[in-house]
Amino acid sequence: MLKDKVAVVTGGTRGIGYGIVKKFLENGASVVLFGSRKETVDKAVQSLKEIDSEYPVEGMYPNLTDAHEVEQAILLIKEKYKRLDILVNNAGISHSKALYDYTPEEFSQIIDLNVKGIFYAVLPAAKIMKEQGGGCILNTSSMSSIIGQTSGVGYPTTKYAVNGMTISLARELGKDHIRVNAVAPGVTETDMVAALPKEVVAAISAQIPIGRTADPEDVANAFLYLASDQASYVTGEILSVDGGARF
Numbered sequence: 001m002l003k004d005k006v007a008v009v010t011g012g013t014r015g016i017g018y019g020i021v022k023k024f025l026e027n028g029a030s031v032v033l034f035g036s037r038k039e040t041v042d043k044a045v046q047s048l049k050e051i052d053s054e055y056p057v058e059g060m061y062p063n064l065t066d067a068h069e070v071e072q073a074i075l076l077i078k079e080k081y082k083r084l085d086i087l088v089n090n091a092g093i094s095h096s097k098a099l100y101d102y103t104p105e106e107f108s109q110i111i112d113l114n115v116k117g118i119f120y121a122v123l124p125a126a127k128i129m130k131e132q133g134g135g136c137i138l139n140t141s142s143m144s145s146i147i148g149q150t151s152g153v154g155y156p157t158t159k160y161a162v163n164g165m166t167i168s169l170a171r172e173l174g175k176d177h178i179r180v181n182a183v184a185p186g187v188t189e190t191d192m193v194a195a196l197p198k199e200v201v202a203a204i205s206a207q208i209p210i211g212r213t214a215d216p217e218d219v220a221n222a223f224l225y226l227a228s229d230q231a232s233y234v235t236g237e238i239l240s241v242d243g244g245a246r247f
């Protein structure tokens with residue numbers, strides 16, 4: 001479904017991002033995965049090469065909260081691959097703590113990565129996509145952008161912003177043949193969820209109509225669809241992949 005496409009996936013070293021990278025590779029794309037550290041990036045690339053040594057995958061680790069570093073990384077990719085078809089802005093953090101324990105520094109930190117980090121990657125990527133005649137930008141939102149959450153106010157705030165960016169960029173960039181969509185996963189079995197108290201996850205899971213939490217692959221399938229030409233007339237969509245959870 002993605003033959004000859006060149007993709008960048010941020011936060012591609014583990015969890016949902018790793019699932020997206022694997023799915024894209026299985027479907028014929030060349031992928032550059034971004035992570036925060038050389039060791040985790042190398043480990044992820046190595047584990048994908050162990051699945052198939054021919055997979056066209058490599059890793060980089062620009063600081064996503066530094067606009068210049070992100071731009072340089074994306075320009076290097078354009079220089080090497082001559083194009084960039086798909087940008088997946090997936091890296092994200094959550095501070096699951098009560099308002100009374102939240103610090104201004106933590107609020108800034110989550111905005112810096114989850115919101116500004118996307119903007120910094122979109123700027124150079126959209127220019128390349130426009131020049132080459134089109135492309136596709138995908139963002140990882142969250143179920144909590146729609147329903148909020150009972151603590152950790154910074155996280156749903158950033159994901160609501162991700163939805164706003166997605167919808168607005170879709171309207172602005174449609175004329176340049178750039179589609180912009182987001183996937184809003186529900187509770188997905190990754191390190192981010194492993195960090196939550198067990199009873200919180202159990203309480204949420206019990207209310208999911210499909211009766212289970214998501215695997216990264218459930219979510220990656222939605223990214224594959226939106227990245228592919230099967231979604232050629234889909235833009236500005238926030239696609240919920242949450243097992244029907246509407247708490």
Ligand code: NAD
Pocket residue numbers: 010011012013014015016017034035036037063064090091092093094113140141142143184185186187188189190191192193
């Ligand atoms: P994870 O913690 O397993 O992975 C996060 C990824 O982001 C990692 O690859 C990590 O390297 C990267 N990252 C974290 N901090 C970074 C930084 N400062 N600079 C660069 N990269 C950084 O989390 P996950 O659950 O796979 O989450 C991926 C995305 O999915 C996030 O945007 C998250 O908000 C979203 N999400 C997750 C769930 C869930 O239940 N797991 C639900 C909804 C949305």
